[in-house]
Every structure is written in structure tokens, then in C-alpha cells.
Amino acid sequence: MKRILIVEDDATLRESLAAVLEAEGYQVSLAGDGAEGLAKGRDGKFDLIALDLVMPSLGGMEVCRKLREAGVQTPIIMLTGRKKQEVDKVFGLELGADDYMIKPFGTAEFVARVHALLRRGRPRPPRIEEFSFADVRLDFRKKTASKADRVVHLTAKEFGLLGLLIAHEGEVVTRETILNEVWEYENFPTTRTIDTFMHNLRRKIEDDPANPAHLITVPWSGYKFQK
Numbered sequence: 001m002k003r004i005l006i007v008e009d010d011a012t013l014r015e016s017l018a019a020v021l022e023a024e025g026y027q028v029s030l031a032g033d034g035a036e037g038l039a040k041g042r043d044g045k046f047d048l049i050a051l052d053l054v055m056p057s058l059g060g061m062e063v064c065r066k067l068r069e070a071g072v073q074t075p076i077i078m079l080t081g082r083k084k085q086e087v088d089k090v091f092g093l094e095l096g097a098d099d100y101m102i103k104p105f106g107t108a109e110f111v112a113r114v115h116a117l118l119r120r121g122r123p124r125p126p127r128i129e130e131f132s133f134a135d136v137r138l139d140f141r142k143k144t145a146s147k148a149d150r151v152v153h154l155t156a157k158e159f160g161l162l163g164l165l166i167a168h169e170g171e172v173v174t175r176e177t178i179l180n181e182v183w184e185y186e187n188f189p190t191t192r193t194i195d196t197f198m199h200n201l202r203r204k205i206e207d208d209p210a211n212p213a214h215l216i217t218v219p220w221s222g223y224k225f226q227k
């Protein structure tokens with residue numbers, strides 16, 4: 001039986017999520033604040049953690065960071081009432097979470113996200129730990145990047161996209177493959193999402209984003225990386 005930890009200071013939401021997960025056959029443990037959630041999460045015996053972003057005393061960001069620093073690789077879904085634009089900025093700091101949901105959300109969507117993350121199993125070690133090209137330096141283990149010795153902030157999805165293309169250097173990777181490998185949801189976003197992420201990624205690492213030298217578009221097919 002899969003074990004899930006819910007760390008949420010809103011008692012009503014906490015109990016509601018627990019009830020729907022238990023109805024799906026999961027074993028659920030609860031924590032009402034960040035300190036309790038951190039203590040329970042560190043034992044590493046959970047298959048997934050649902051973690052509230054904003055809590056008194058110890059927030060979800062700090063809990064997530066401390067869990068990853070302690071070597072806990074359990075998939076984490078962050079729950080937040082912040083606007084999407086604000087959350088994207090937060091996740092640009094590379095907290096180590098695997099997904100996030102904006103409150104209010106439906107329990108059916110929550111269960112679908114849980115199913116999707118659990119299907120992945122425990123995260124595999126990255127295929128590439130460090131990689132350099134031109135004046136760009138990447139550390140996929142530490143999730144850090146720099147260009148011309150200046151720090152570049154990449155989001156989790158940007159790291160995933162870049163890592164996938166580098167792992168298939170010189171090969172064409174289709175948009176559908178990117179969605180399957182990087183997003184891994186049942187209900188995929190549109191392939192236009194990939195184009196938007198690629199546009200932003202080029203702005204961060206290409207010398208001339210309008211004429212990219214490394215992240216190449218292959219018309220009607222997808223993208224490829226060339227060093």
C-alpha cells in the first residue's frame with residue numbers, strides 16, 4: 001500500500017485530502033505544520049508528500065529544501081494559494097519539488113496528479129550530472145547554471161528540457177517525447193507549451209536567441225541540441 005504524507009495547516013483541507021486519498025486505497029499520514037511535516041518526512045518511508053507552501057513558523061519552501069538536503073527523494077507536490085506567476089518565480093529557485101497545485105483545486109485533479117507522480121516511481125539519478133558548452137556551465141545534481149560566469153536561474157522544467165535534449169545530443173526530440181519525459185501528466189499541456197519554454201530557455205543561454213546555435217528547431221519535428 002502506497003503511503004502519502006499531507007502537510008497542511010488548514011485542518012478542513014487536510015482532512016478532505018486525506019479522505020479522498022484513503023478512498024483511493026492509500027495509507028495517509030497527516031501533519032499540521034512544517035516542523036511536524038519535516039520530522040515525519042525525513043524518515044523516507046513515504047511514497048509521496050503533499051506540502052503546503054505557506055505555513056506559520058516553518059513554510060513549505062524550507063521544509064522541501066531541508067528534505068532534499070537530507071537526501072529524501074520522495075516526490076513532492078506543493079500546495080499554494082499564490083498566483084501562478086508568483087509560484088513560477090518561487091520554483092525558479094529550484095526547491096526540489098516535483099509539481100505544484102494552485103488553491104482552490106478539485107479533489108479529482110489532486111488525485112490525478114498523485115497518480116501521475118506515483119507512476120514515475122522514485123526519482124532516478126540524473127543521466128548527466130555536469131555539462132558544459134560554449135560559456136554555459138550546468139550542474140544537474142545541484143540544479144545550478146551559469147553563463148559567462150554569471151548565475152542563470154533555470155526552472156525545474158527548463159532543467160528537465162535542457163537535460164533531455166543534451167542526453168540526446170544531435171538527435172531530434174519530438175514535442176510529444178518532451179511532454180512525456182518532462183511533464184509526465186495524463187492530461188498533457190499543448191505542444192505550444194514546449195515552444196514557450198524553449199523561447200525562454202534560449203533567452204537565458206543563447207548568445208543570439210533569435211538565431212540559436214545550440215537549441216535548434218527542426219521544422220515539423222521538434223528540437224535538437226548541438227554543442
